[in-house]
Amino acid sequence: MITIYDIAKKANVSAMTVSRVINNTGRISEKTRVRVRQVMEELHYVPNSAARSLVLQETRILSLLITDITNPFYTTLARGAEDAAMKRGYRLLFSNSDEDVGKEKEYLEMVLSTRVDGVLFSPAGDNSLPQLEKLHKHGIPFVLIDREVPGVECDTVLGDSRLGARLLVEHLFQLGHRRVALLNGSMKVSTARERFTGYAEALKLHDLPWDDRLVFEAGYGRASLGTIEEAVERMLALPERPTAVFAANNFLALDAVKAFRRRGLDVPHDLSVVCFDDLDPNSVLDPFLTVAAQPAYEFGSMGIRLLIDRIHGVEAGSPRKKIVLPPKLTVRQSSAPPRS
Structure with a gap:
């Protein structure tokens, strides 16, 4: 095993100088630094990161x-x-x-x-x-x-989750939608709370009434698929169902679109869907989602x-x-x- 002493001997410097080059500490001339590094490469020396972390109290x-x-x-x-x-x-x-x-x-x-x-x-x-x-x-x-x-x-x-939520919901309002459902993550997550607030602010700015039946809480993770199916069932069972859905993230939106399609509904002709965060640019989903991209x-x-x-x-x-x-x-x- 090659040691700093082997490096020092061949470079004609002290072991302390080699240590300083390895750890990038101390005052060493650029000529000496280059010579030591050349010898390290010639001898295929790999610094002992565990020992270095003990000395410097850092692991990098x-x-x-x-x-x-x-x-x-x-x-x-x-x-x-x-x-x-x-x-x-x-x-x-x-x-x-x-x-x-x-x-x-x-x-x-x-x-x-x-x-x-x-x-x-x-x-x-x-x-x-x-x-x-x-x-x-x-x-x-x-x-x-x-x-x-x-x-x-x-x-x-x-x-800025509040701003993004407002932009998405106001975009739907500008298209003529007045019953917009919120498919949100867990309210134990700060982004879900902020997106809920942005949704509520957009309704207030446009003098639209609040309707608890249009707000659904699922979860951001893939394990929330069953909850999304249940939310879609409840949306479609409403006497006056929503014409658009604001999903709090891209996975919620994807699963909602799939759930609508399984029920024979077309996006955006039967319902519009918008969401936070973009998809992979190579996604084959059709239609491509309207998003608040971060x-x-x-x-x-x-x-x-x-x-x-x-x-x-x-x-x-x-x-x-x-x-x-x-x-x-x-x-x-x-x-x-x-x-x-």
């Missing part, structure tokens, strides 16, 4: 814990996070909670035992609070993305930059940052004027 490893890697929003977010981490010399561990607080807890226990330097975290919901308190207790920096948890003070990167890549890259700055004390003593990214309304074929 970050954890990304998200709720559903199959959702294109989170897939793109993960790419942004990974790219930003690698640019700063960090590696990224990916974990997926499936909107399950129990699974989330298991992954964060692993994070604590792995000695990562920080966590970029999209919580399953308000019940994630004990996990976040545990990270804080162990001194592990973390940044929340996409969702907030009441009672937690930390840096966050969020989307800059998913920026969620990941900004979150990582905030996290690394906290790790290195760049923001030490400064107030926690809350970055809110605006959505963009993208109108496609899933929304059309109601049948007269």
Whole structure:
């Protein structure tokens, strides 16, 4: 096994100099640094990261814990996070909670035992609070993305869910719809609460009456399919059924469209459907959905930059940052004027 002493001997420098080159510490001339690195390459030397982490009290490893890697929003977010981490010399561990607080807890226990330097975290919901308190207790920096948890003070990167909801519902109103159903996620998740608020604000702005029968709570995860089927049945059983549906995320919208089609209904001719978050650009779904698209890549890259700055004390003593990214309304074929 090649050691730093072998490198030092061939490069004609001290072992301490080799250590400083590896860890990028101390004052060393560029000529010496280049010579040492050339010798390391010649001898195929691989630094011992475990030993390095013990010396420097850092692993250069970050954890990304998200709720559903199959959702294109989170897939793109993960790419942004990974790219930003690698640019700063960090590696990224990916974990997926499936909107399950129990699974989330298991992954964060692993994070604590792995000695990562920080966590970029999209919580399953308000019940994630004990996990976040545990990270804080162990001194592990973390940044929340996409969702907030009441009672937690930390840096966050969020989307403007209220604005996006208003844009989508007002788009439907402009098409002539007056009975718009809300197919929402769990109200234990901050984005669901914000999208509910945006939906309610749009109704109020257009002087339209509130109707509890048009509001349905399912869940963001794939396990909510049965709940969506039940919600669709209830929608269609109403004496005056809705002419449009605002789904709080793309998976809810997809499952709703499929449920309508199974019942012989056409989107958008029988019902319009709009939603938060875009689909995979290679999706074969027809019609393509009208969406409030969020800059998913920026969620990941900004979150990582905030996290690394906290790790290195760049923001030490400064107030926690809350970055809110605006959505963009993208109108496609899933929304059309109601049948007269």
